[in-house]
Amino acid sequence: MGCSSGVYRRHAGYAERTLDGFRERAELRGLRFVHRPCEGTYDSAAATLGRILADRPDTTGFVVQNEGAIGPLLGLLRAGGRTVPEDVSVVAVCPAAPAEQHAPRLTVVTAPSKELGQLAVDQAMARIAAMAEGHEPEDELVLMPPELVVRESTAAPPRRGARRAERP
The missing domain is CATH 3.40.50.2300 (Response regulator)
Structure with a gap:
């Protein structure tokens, strides 16, 4: 289902x-x-x-x-x-x-919830940093087993x- x-x-x-x-x-x-x-x-x-x-x-x-x-x-x-x-x-x-x-x-x-949570925080922080520097944030697809x-x-x-x- x-x-x-x-x-x-x-x-x-x-x-x-x-x-x-x-x-x-x-x-x-x-x-x-x-x-x-x-x-x-x-x-x-x-x-x-x-x-x-x-x-x-x-x-x-x-x-x-x-x-x-x-x-x-x-x-x-x-x-x-x-x-x-x-x-x-x-x-x-x-x-x-x-x-x-x-x-x-x-x-x-x-x-793997702990790793997913850490990855989400890391990606959010990278987006914020890129925007603060006037860059377009890059989306990154990360697949975890x-x-x-x-x-x-x-x-x-x-x-x-x-x-x-x-x-x-």
Whole structure:
């Protein structure tokens, strides 16, 4: 479940880079995936999950790049009889703190927040200094490697059909 549709219409770099990187790595590993924007509300998460499971009922994992959709997704999966991580894995692309507030605690892909904060301050100060000297500030794109923190929400995919066969 991706960011809201408006984020993609604005061509937000972080959303597009995340999707492009995910697509590239999935293809390298021979994984099938479907990308669906989600507005981050319960109703949107329910509709998005419904579409995903209607198209691909054997889905074994979700990567969620929308903090607002995480809680609804987990609740909807439980209500639908799917447990995390036994039936489906969930990975959140968000800061670490929100991922720790769910049960199970979520595996997360996050940015190095301390380094990002320092970089933001450094760039702001460089812009201020350039403007004070009468120069046009230069924008600099700096990409920082994400961090993967594996927690309780991911596991090997279940054997095909095992979930339905093992449960009464």
